Amino acid sequence: MRFLVISLLISLAMLTFGKLVVYTYDSMISGLAKYIEPMFEAMYGEDVVFMSFGDAGAVLSRLILEGDKTEADIILGLDQNLLLKAEEANLLLPYKPLNWKKIKEEFIPEDFHATPFDFGAIAVVYNSKTLKKPPTSFEDLLNPEYKRKLVVEDPRTSSTGLAFLLWTIAVYGDDFTEYWRKLRNNILTVTPGWDEAFEMLESGEADMMVSYATDEAYSYHYYRSTKFKPVIMKEGAYVQVEYVGIVKYTDDLELAKRFVEFMLSDFVQKEIPLNQWMFPITDVKLPEIFVEHTPKIEKVLSLNPESVQKNLDRWLKEWTKVMTGF
């Protein structure tokens, strides 16, 4: 009974009044959010609260579930494919920020259902101590010398894994199943998430994993180690763009708009590399570590989000069939 009373009291105390609620994925909270929060509050004198419910897919599904009852004013960190889902669920309020021209040209959206604020690339990350000659292209990755050396994440449970699958589709189109059939021999296992794959790379169980282009910069920054190095395949990079959107049911539209503008400001953009481990969407100067320890993105591959939306279910089924026989 006492617990009940205490919990009720806590829930009363938690009722939120007049502050900006931002839904975002888990690792954003410990990354960029801890810089944004005090800065935004200092600039606008309003509280901002970040809430997370797992990865970006989980956050969006939470928002869909809550519908018009949601507390969220902003959803932060949807990628181009999830963004389309959010549009489809009619959750976003389009807004074209005043300083939209700061956005790098290739990332300027046609309509501003949401605003891009950073981007990153998927890469194959390898252990440079055990693998002297890393693969340079997708074709190269099929080489028998990499037999059972690669760990990939399951696209059915992991956003990283999904991005890698989409990368192969961007390269091979509908023939991607053929590619995966061959790649199977070189895959040690498919893990449900990034954590397990990383654990396998770090313990020496595997020599390569699917991860991000900024991994080396990250581990150099924190541990002065360049043991794990990323490769972007010759065929071109698959880029994930992250968006900030205003939730249709916001009760403080003006503040939400300010938040979107704020995300494009130099204050935030220059914090992105070393906190979010992504690339800024505007032309702010990159830190030295990024210049030295991230691979050059020479060619960007893209997949039309509408086509992803239309075919993802089928692609995942085909992938499952190739990988499992079901």
Next chain:
Amino acid sequence: MDKSHDRILKISGATLPPIIFIALFSILPLILLVIEFKPRDVRIIFEENLGIIEFTFVQALISAILVVLLGVPLSRITARRRLPKTFDVFLKVLSKIPFVIPGISMALGFMLFFGRKGLLNILLKPFGMSISILYSFPAVLLGHVFYNIPVVVYTVGTLWEKIGGEILESAKIDGASDTKILLRVEIPLLIPSILSSFLMAFTYCFTSFAVVLILGGVRYSTIEVAIYTYLRILLDFRSALALTILQMIFLAGIAVLRYTIGRNPEVFHGETLKEKMRTSDWIYLTALSFAIFAPLFLSLMGGFVERGGWKFSLDGLRYLFQRTWESVLGTNIVDVFKDTFSIALMASTISTFVALLSSRISVFHYPLFSVIAYIPATISTVTLAMGYVLLEGIFKLSEVLMISLLHATISLPMTHMILESAWRRIDPSLEDSARVDGAGTFRVFSHVQLPLMWRGLLRAFTLAMAISMGDLAGVITLSRHTFTLSSAIYRLFSSRHVTEALALNSIMMLVVLAIFALGEILGED
């Protein structure tokens, strides 16, 4: 007033809380989801996912058979052999641990033990041998045995201890050998509970998620994986719901099957004969402990070794307590512990209370009640947690309370099962004689039955705590501000604080071990 009538009234009063609890916290969330997102046609979903459904069934069947084959001998040892006291407690505590291990930590343990560079292969190297068992079907089976052996030990082992010694004695006097007694007397008596634990293990293997994916790899995935994909990757709630309903119908069938297996409780009020450990028992115990508990130990040690090596190191712990985690968790480590415990305590209080009533009813009055208490085990946790998001809109309870209720719900099938076997060990004639002396239901319970059930209650309570602490999917889906140890570990991992995550994981496992040890020691008969 007619006495039997009076009793029926009392029974129906006691049936209400469990029924209301299940209706509000297992069924209603699903109904809300169904209303909000109309599920797709179950038949189409069935056809589309036929391959996965078949595999789910087959792997669960083989796993459950293996669990019983390995678990029954273990139950026999715990029931019929005189184990050194400390070893007995040790064994019982260890057998509960699998319930609370987060997927990542279990994966780590198995990898450190069975992996290409794992302990087993290091040990085998001088003999020129090597084993590669991970990422294969045997690894899935191994994982399932690891997770489900406690189920068998609970159901079968606890009953086994209560087979009257006089029955065994008289068989002995008639010249029956030990094997003969086992096969002709003990096993036949235990068949209902063996089948029941088999079906329970089947259900858990059927809804298995992390074990199958992590240990078996992508070739082996279950319906639960497909549900997760629909919910989290495709955001196709309609398909996810249809598949959840399909799985629920099937598992409800299993529950009914469990219920129809008759029971014969009369012989289970004695004290069995305890015999000396034989060499074969020791060999079995050592081999099983090695295969099952070694990965556990390695996982426990994960926080205390240098990354990627075998050197002892306290770096993870040092970082964990030296740095401030406000920025990562939005709260500090001490609060994480506090919230974890408040949720776990609240959840296990609710779960144990509901299970105490439901198990009493299913044992003494309506056996069908065990089917009702079993409903939460048939629902995918991720789906259930999403239903709770809608439930929050209706009940307006605090998130700590909502998470506790969810945890109480998912642990109910286990607490119910434990308390069923506790009730079954109580001689019903005790209640009748107390009633003759004029004692009311509550008085009978508090003065006669509670002292006898104390240990079962403690077991149920600590296990529910463990399940609450081990849950990740539920906390992540529901929580806005609250962290439990599991979700804090997840957050540390996802922000790449791997060393600290493993250290916190080791601490969590130690804490749980301590709770269990306390439970076993205090609850000793």
